[in-house]
Each structure stands twice: as structure tokens, then as C-alpha cells.
Amino acid sequence: MSTWYPEADLVIQHPKIYTVAITCDEVKEGKTDFPIIEDGGVAAKDGKVIAVGTATDVQQFIGEHTEVIDASGKILTPGFVECHMHCKWTGEQMLNLDFNGVTSRQAILDAVAEKAANTPDGEWIEGDGWNELIWEDSQEVITRRELDGLLYENGALQPMLKAKPALTDAQHLESLVLIGQRLNSFGITSAIDANLNYKQMHIYNEARKQGKLTYRGNLMFYLDPQFGSFEDNLRRLEEMDCVTGFGDEMLKLNGCKVTLDGITAAFTAAMSRREYRQRPGFYGDTIYTQEEIDALVCKATELGWQFGIHTIGDASEDRALHAFQEANKIRPVKELRHYLIHYQLPYEDQWPIMKELGVGVCLQPTLVSQMGEEPLFWPEQVERFQSPGLMFKNGILAGGSSDSPVVSPSPMLGMYYAVTRLDETTGKTLSKGDESKVTPIQALIMWTKNAAFFSHDDDKMGSVEVGSFADMCLFDNDFIAGNVEDYRTTKVATTILGGEVMYER
Ligand SMILES: [Zn+2]
The missing domain is CATH 3.20.20.140 (Metal-dependent hydrolases)
Structure with a gap:
């Protein structure tokens, strides 16, 4: 007699899994422990998690069309959830040139020139975040002749913001x-x-x-x-x-x-x-x-x-x-x-x-x-x-x-x-x-x-459990159990949304 198993869309094998399988009520009661599975395995189908366990436990869900990720040496966490930010606004700023941390005056002029060359006539080019105090070549403010206008302070900015065309x-x-x-x-x-x-x-x-x-x-x-x-x-x-x-x-x-x-x-x-x-x-x-x-x-x-x-x-x-x-x-x-x-x-x-x-x-x-x-x-x-x-x-x-x-x-x-x-x-x-x-x-x-x-x-x-969304992250090193300074250097290796890889470093 054989048991039938559904074929998963995605199977991840061998990561250490931080399941975060805990309820909010338990968190409020002071509980913080949840299963952490060494040499774990996750199977996902139709955007949801259908099995969580050891790498061997999920083996049987691998079929002809299953994408299999070998995550040996990695850790797996639920996909991160952000409960207060301004996504759209941040995205709108990303349409602009970002001069944060740019340490050369010339690099800014070059970036503006390049963007201007690729922007249709009549459309605005915006940039922000520059700090002339960190420019290494020259700290002289970029002039109107070099760009096309430079407005400081709110009083000057308001008329400009009014004149600025709405985003298409x-x-x-x-x-x-x-x-x-x-x-x-x-x-x-x-x-x-x-x-x-x-x-x-x-x-x-x-x-x-x-x-x-x-x-x-x-x-x-x-x-x-x-x-x-x-x-x-x-x-x-x-x-x-x-x-x-x-x-x-x-x-x-x-x-x-x-x-x-x-x-x-x-x-x-x-x-x-x-x-x-x-x-x-x-x-x-x-x-x-x-x-x-x-x-x-x-x-x-x-x-x-x-x-x-x-x-x-x-x-x-x-x-x-x-x-x-x-x-x-x-x-x-x-x-x-x-x-x-x-x-x-x-x-x-x-x-x-x-x-x-x-x-x-x-x-x-x-x-x-x-x-x-x-x-x-x-x-x-x-x-x-x-x-x-x-x-x-x-x-x-x-x-x-x-x-x-x-x-x-x-x-x-x-x-x-x-x-x-x-x-x-x-x-x-x-x-x-x-x-x-x-x-x-x-x-x-x-x-x-x-x-x-x-x-x-x-x-x-917010957890990796049977029935939850197959939203997950993979990392190359275990920053959770490691040195606290690892948070600064560890980067996400893979981000998965609903069983689909959305990002790979
Ligand atoms: Zn806010």
C-alpha cells in the first residue's frame, strides 16, 4: 500500500528553520519560544506552506515539476512584515536621483547629465540628499549655470512644488x-x-x-x-x-x-x-x-x-x-x-x-x-x-x-x-x-x-507553519544565534513570496 502525497511547487531542504510558530496571545503572555528545526524542510503549493519538518519529511512532496532549493548551511525565517512605513512615498523618492553619501561634486554633475540625456524634454529631474560637506573634490555649491536652478529653503521651494507637474x-x-x-x-x-x-x-x-x-x-x-x-x-x-x-x-x-x-x-x-x-x-x-x-x-x-x-x-x-x-x-x-x-x-x-x-x-x-x-x-x-x-x-x-x-x-x-x-x-x-x-x-x-x-x-x-503563506527568507549565516554585530553585515540571500522567489542576491 502506498500513500499519496501532493506534488509541491517548491521544496526547500536543509536550512535551520526559525518557525516563529507562536500566537500573538502567547507573546502577550510572555512566551517567546517556538520550534527551531535543524536540517529542516519546507514544502509549498499554491502559495501556501503544505509541510514543515525535517529535510527528509518533505522529500516525498518533490515531484517532476517541483522547484527544489538546497539551503544547506543557511537559515530560513518567515518573510519580514513591516507595520508602519510609507512605501509609496519612498518609491516616489526612488524615482529621483539619490545623492546620499555621494562624496564627489563631479559625480553629482555626471549623474544629472546622464539622467538628463535619458529624460524626455519637459520632464523634471529631481535629486536630493546631497551634503557638500563630504565632497572630496570641491565643497563649492553647484551653481545654476552648471545645473539649471537651485532652490533653498521652504519659501523658495513652495512655488517650485506648485509648478512641479504631477507624476504620470x-x-x-x-x-x-x-x-x-x-x-x-x-x-x-x-x-x-x-x-x-x-x-x-x-x-x-x-x-x-x-x-x-x-x-x-x-x-x-x-x-x-x-x-x-x-x-x-x-x-x-x-x-x-x-x-x-x-x-x-x-x-x-x-x-x-x-x-x-x-x-x-x-x-x-x-x-x-x-x-x-x-x-x-x-x-x-x-x-x-x-x-x-x-x-x-x-x-x-x-x-x-x-x-x-x-x-x-x-x-x-x-x-x-x-x-x-x-x-x-x-x-x-x-x-x-x-x-x-x-x-x-x-x-x-x-x-x-x-x-x-x-x-x-x-x-x-x-x-x-x-x-x-x-x-x-x-x-x-x-x-x-x-x-x-x-x-x-x-x-x-x-x-x-x-x-x-x-x-x-x-x-x-x-x-x-x-x-x-x-x-x-x-x-x-x-x-x-x-x-x-x-x-x-x-x-x-x-x-x-x-x-x-x-x-x-x-x-x-509571520510564521512558517502548515497553512500559512509561503513567504520566507533565506540567509547565509545565522545572525540570530551569532554575534550581535552580524546584524550589520548579514544580507538576505533569497526572498520568497507565496512560494515564488522574488529576490536573489
Ligand atoms: Zn510615519
């Missing part, structure tokens, strides 16, 4: 292709794209139809004060015919996003427990009043929208949580998974509310480590500021993210900073104790299972 549909599509390639090169297979407008959402749909979308897009609709008053935004909510969850496995609506305060460096974050360290007596304020944010969240909740709120200062966090409590009277917000983005200043008295309502947080360790904001905070705030460790210890779900284009979307870098709490601008560690840091395993959970929670995908994404 082809450029819009290209921006999604470019960001898709970059995300795949970092092992990212799913992302929440915040701050989108209708046009950008339509472009996503078009990219999906044309088979150009290479990551699972979860789109956040932006209730921007720029689009009108608070009443206008309330009305816009009513106008949308679909809500959170509308879409399919590659593209769906996530939540509404509101920016409730600004940033600490600009004194636009809203503080309450302590005044600004560098401005005695000053606390800042939120963009919406308590009544307004309550009304927006309640209306969205009533309609079935998930809600994510940008909160940097503790006053902003408290107001967002108050709004969630009000909304909870209309329907249980735990089901909708309302969340806080950034959650810069965590305080103990907020945690019982967050646990009761199931409010998670999207953190950006790279942002914290590279922005140099440490001197702006009181010492006890620095210790805990955007701390992933405190969240794990106190039963609050923390997802990994970057806020790209502000910093690199690399999850490897994000995990490195979550583990070390290193402030890259000072070389010092933000947290003296271990309480604010996470272990490498917890960092992996942040960019897989936990991040998948925010797009309601944790039952089918």
Missing part, C-alpha cells in the same frame, strides 16, 4: 515597482503603507492587476488636516464605501490613520507629565482636540474601520487611548485592533487600558537610534523611550517598523537597534539596564508574527 501614471506605477524591489531585497514580503490618498490607492490596484506588486500591501487611508477640517474628515469617512479588510491576500485596506501630534525636535509633540526639557513651562499640544479625536475614532469604529494614531508625546498618547475607550462603548475595539504608531513615551498607567482594549504599538528602533533626539528628553524618558523590551515584559504587542523614507526600511538594522538600544549619533546606549532591550528572538517576533497582527494576518502570516 507610468511614474506612479514605477514607484511601486522600485519600492517592491527594495523591500524584497530586505526580506520584506508584507507592509502597512500609511498616509495614502485615493489616487495612490488606485495605483496600488493597478499595480496589482498588472502583476507588478511584489509585496502584500496593506493600505492606510489618511485623514489629513490638509484635506480639510475635522468635519470634512468625518464626512470623508462616511464617503468611503469599503472598510478595513476589503481586498485580498495581496492587497487590502488596513485602517484609518491620524497624526495626533508632531515631533519632539520641532516642539510639536504634545507632552503632559513633564514639560519639554529644553523649554521650561512648554508642553506642546495635539493637532485635534480631545472631542475631535474622540469623534473621529468613534465614527470610524462604528463604520468598522481599524484606527492607527501617530502619537509621540504622552499627552497625545493619553488622548488617543481616551478616544479608543470612548469607541469601545460602541463596539469592542479589540476586534478592530486599534493601535498607536511610535508610542515614544510609554508610561505604566497607560498599560492597563492598552491591555484591556488590546491596543498594540508599532515601533521604529532605527528611527530612535539614528535621529539623535536623546538630548531632548529627560533622563528617565530616554531609558524607556520607544522601548520594545518594556512592551514584551508588560503584555503589549510591539510590531517592528521603520517609518521609511525617514530611515532605511531594513528589518536587520531595526532588529539590531531593538536588541542593542544603541544611539548611533552618540555611540552610547539609550538604556542602561536590559529591561528596555529585546532578545534576538523577540526582535524576530517583532518583524514577523507581531507585525502581522496589525494587518489582521497573524493567523496566516
Whole structure:
């Protein structure tokens, strides 16, 4: 008697597999261990994982048409999930020339000339990120005669931005292709794209139809004060015919996003427990009043929208949580998974509310480590500021993210900073104790299972288990068990989305 096995589309044999087979509820209860399989094997069919075990266990799924990857000496993780960044915006920037880190004046002139030669007449060429202080040949600013105009400062930029032609549909599509390639090169297979407008959402749909979308897009609709008053935004909510969850496995609506305060460096974050360290007596304020944010969240909740709120200062966090409590009277917000983005200043008295309502947080360790904001905070705030460790210890779900284009979307870098709490601008560690840091395993959970929670995908994404999406990454060395500095040098070798290889280094 013989047993019949389905023929897999893809079989990967011999990697060490970090399955991340753990539930979000278990993570909240403090559990962090999951099966790690030496000499493992994974079989995938129709985009899903159909078997996980040892290399021998999956042998029987290999058929005539199966693609077989020998991953001896490698590790395999779930595809990385990003829970707060601006994919479309980052992609639009990638259409421009990027002069970040360019150390020669001439190289910039050459790049502009080359791009000009390949750009149709009348189309704009944009470039940014240059720093004349690092040019080795000459630090003299490039002149109008050499380029064609050079505008500094906002006053000069505004008229230019108004005159700038809108992106063509082809450029819009290209921006999604470019960001898709970059995300795949970092092992990212799913992302929440915040701050989108209708046009950008339509472009996503078009990219999906044309088979150009290479990551699972979860789109956040932006209730921007720029689009009108608070009443206008309330009305816009009513106008949308679909809500959170509308879409399919590659593209769906996530939540509404509101920016409730600004940033600490600009004194636009809203503080309450302590005044600004560098401005005695000053606390800042939120963009919406308590009544307004309550009304927006309640209306969205009533309609079935998930809600994510940008909160940097503790006053902003408290107001967002108050709004969630009000909304909870209309329907249980735990089901909708309302969340806080950034959650810069965590305080103990907020945690019982967050646990009761199931409010998670999207953190950006790279942002914290590279922005140099440490001197702006009181010492006890620095210790805990955007701390992933405190969240794990106190039963609050923390997802990994970057806020790209502000910093690199690399999850490897994000995990490195979550583990070390290193402030890259000072070389010092933000947290003296271990309480604010996470272990490498917890960092992996942040960019897989936990991040998948925010797009309601944790039952089918963020782990390598039978039935989950066949989204996976392969690495040449085991940075998780290795030296912590390995995070800086290890690069993704292969990224697989739905059983298909999307990226190979
Ligand atoms: Zn953001």
C-alpha cells in the first residue's frame, strides 16, 4: 500500500528553520519560544506552506515539476512584515536621483547629465540628499549655470512644488515597482503603507492587476488636516464605501490613520507629565482636540474601520487611548485592533487600558537610534523611550517598523537597534539596564508574527507553519544565534513570496 502525497511547487531542504510558530496571545503572555528545526524542510503549493519538518519529511512532496532549493548551511525565517512605513512615498523618492553619501561634486554633475540625456524634454529631474560637506573634490555649491536652478529653503521651494507637474501614471506605477524591489531585497514580503490618498490607492490596484506588486500591501487611508477640517474628515469617512479588510491576500485596506501630534525636535509633540526639557513651562499640544479625536475614532469604529494614531508625546498618547475607550462603548475595539504608531513615551498607567482594549504599538528602533533626539528628553524618558523590551515584559504587542523614507526600511538594522538600544549619533546606549532591550528572538517576533497582527494576518502570516503563506527568507549565516554585530553585515540571500522567489542576491 502506498500513500499519496501532493506534488509541491517548491521544496526547500536543509536550512535551520526559525518557525516563529507562536500566537500573538502567547507573546502577550510572555512566551517567546517556538520550534527551531535543524536540517529542516519546507514544502509549498499554491502559495501556501503544505509541510514543515525535517529535510527528509518533505522529500516525498518533490515531484517532476517541483522547484527544489538546497539551503544547506543557511537559515530560513518567515518573510519580514513591516507595520508602519510609507512605501509609496519612498518609491516616489526612488524615482529621483539619490545623492546620499555621494562624496564627489563631479559625480553629482555626471549623474544629472546622464539622467538628463535619458529624460524626455519637459520632464523634471529631481535629486536630493546631497551634503557638500563630504565632497572630496570641491565643497563649492553647484551653481545654476552648471545645473539649471537651485532652490533653498521652504519659501523658495513652495512655488517650485506648485509648478512641479504631477507624476504620470507610468511614474506612479514605477514607484511601486522600485519600492517592491527594495523591500524584497530586505526580506520584506508584507507592509502597512500609511498616509495614502485615493489616487495612490488606485495605483496600488493597478499595480496589482498588472502583476507588478511584489509585496502584500496593506493600505492606510489618511485623514489629513490638509484635506480639510475635522468635519470634512468625518464626512470623508462616511464617503468611503469599503472598510478595513476589503481586498485580498495581496492587497487590502488596513485602517484609518491620524497624526495626533508632531515631533519632539520641532516642539510639536504634545507632552503632559513633564514639560519639554529644553523649554521650561512648554508642553506642546495635539493637532485635534480631545472631542475631535474622540469623534473621529468613534465614527470610524462604528463604520468598522481599524484606527492607527501617530502619537509621540504622552499627552497625545493619553488622548488617543481616551478616544479608543470612548469607541469601545460602541463596539469592542479589540476586534478592530486599534493601535498607536511610535508610542515614544510609554508610561505604566497607560498599560492597563492598552491591555484591556488590546491596543498594540508599532515601533521604529532605527528611527530612535539614528535621529539623535536623546538630548531632548529627560533622563528617565530616554531609558524607556520607544522601548520594545518594556512592551514584551508588560503584555503589549510591539510590531517592528521603520517609518521609511525617514530611515532605511531594513528589518536587520531595526532588529539590531531593538536588541542593542544603541544611539548611533552618540555611540552610547539609550538604556542602561536590559529591561528596555529585546532578545534576538523577540526582535524576530517583532518583524514577523507581531507585525502581522496589525494587518489582521497573524493567523496566516509571520510564521512558517502548515497553512500559512509561503513567504520566507533565506540567509547565509545565522545572525540570530551569532554575534550581535552580524546584524550589520548579514544580507538576505533569497526572498520568497507565496512560494515564488522574488529576490536573489
Ligand atoms: Zn510615519
